[in-house]
Amino acid sequence: MLALSGFATWTNVDGSAPKALLRLSTNSVVGACDRQHDAYLFRGGPVSPDYKWVVTFERFRPDVEAARTSGKLIVLPNHFEYLAGGDVIRFVPDRKAVRVLFRASANANYFLTTERCNHYCLMCSQPPKDVDDGWLADEICEAIPLLPTTTPFLGITGGEPTMIGEPFFSILSNARDHLPNTPVHILSNGRSFSDTTFARRYAQIGHGALSVGIPLYAADPEVHDYVVQSKGAFDETVAGIMNLKSLGQEVEIRVVVHKQTYKGLTDLSEFIFRNLTFVDHVTFMGLEITGFTRANMDSLWIDPQDYRLELRNAVRYLAAARMNVSVYNHQLCVLDGSIHAFAKQSISDWKNEYVAECEDCRKKDECGGFFASSKIARSAHISPFLS
Structure with missing residues (x-):
């Protein structure tokens, strides 16, 4: 690391x-x-x-x-x-x-816009703080012109980036002007976009490669709201997704798989297909054991081997519906072989590691590996592909 x-x-x-x-x-x-x-x-x-x-x-x-x-x-x-x-x-x-x-050589660079958030997610990797950190947006706007115009990817994260208001749009405008060919991916809970005025303001930025990754954890609003610890979040999140897509914006749905969400994966896939089939990408993500996750391990941790079938069914359902679907932050040896083609190497290189069992694995170069924080807990079923 x-x-x-x-x-x-x-x-x-x-x-x-x-x-x-x-x-x-x-x-x-x-x-x-x-x-x-x-x-x-x-x-x-x-x-x-x-x-x-x-x-x-x-x-x-x-x-x-x-x-x-x-x-x-x-x-x-x-x-x-x-x-x-x-x-x-x-x-x-x-x-x-x-x-x-x-880092010019990194596989992904993210800028932190704020530590404030209107969610209190059980597995938040960046626990929210009620602080005055407006200087972060100013720093990002100063940094963007220093980046190479060939930068392959830039991420915007938080906290909740949209909570900073106008500086959020200033950051995106800077990216549009200085990095017009760089895909910019925003990690947001999506709720601000339920305000049509805010969603239109975002669409008017006019950057040709903007996208928003928005978490949706269950088809049941009560389960989603429990995971994010905010009542009414599900309805505003779905409304935000629909507003963005009505304005022609790119949206990714992100699903973190853990003990509170794995049983509902198939229902969630059906909900997405029936109601949000127009989204651009759906990702099923492994748990990063940092931040609040460490305090909530008993409520969250489940060996990926134990939700292997639920994840397989959810992925194959969306793939059969010809939706763009991926699996992030998982090792190939704990995934059903039928969904290996959907697994991506998604962990940022600065915190991506492999364990001793991986050394002789013939699929190591294709595998997503581990978060550095996985030392706290990882699957008991890690085994190399030797033939």
Whole structure:
């Protein structure tokens, strides 16, 4: 698991200076650069005076000091050595804090817009906080122009991203203007879109590759509302999905499978087919054991082997209806063979791991692997495909 945050030391930096967003470059000599945001990633060699910022690692400290750079120097712990050109970091001088905001080589980059939410989901991986974090949207709008125009994917998440109001639309407008060819996927509970004015405002952004992933956990409103711990959520979620699709927007339905939802998977698939057949994608997702999930393990954890048939039936039902369906965050060895073709490698690479049993598996390169948090609990039926 990659560490995305930590602490650094610095030289030639005003400790009271505001935070800096820095785009790392491996070009030692440049004709021109954005002196506010571009930083040379030093691993030896000369340093162009065009760079106001230089970033290196502890083991290169003697070399960079010998280079006698006059730039503002940030020295990171060696565990950050995975950083490369095109990556974007945030540095807060007074706290000496560093966080990686974007990795050019990542299979998925997500921006956190807020920790606030109007749900309190039993298995929330980002437990909500009632805090004033409006600065996050400003930071995202500052970061987006620093990203490569070839960025293959960008995610927007929370908390509930739509709760920040107008800054939500500012983020999407920035993505439209600076990353017009990059698919932008928003993780939202969908309830804000039940307001037709809000849904229209979203549609008017006009980004050609926007989509929203919205969770729906059961065909029974009471079960869904219990899982998200918010009465009336089911009705607003469904209304939000319908409003978005009426405006021609792309919508994905996300179903997290656990002890509270697995028995109703077939009923949910039938509900989706009969009432929401126009959605663009349906994903059945394995449980990530982090956040609130850890506190609610007794209510949530079930070995995927034990819902193998329910998941198979739900997936095959939607596939037979010619709907676009996928399975995320599952290992192939715990899935029924008839749905292997629907399984995707969906776990973000920085927290994706494999266990000892996987080493000799001939399907390892096709398998989604594990969340790093699966050390707490994982299927008792992990076994390699050897032939």
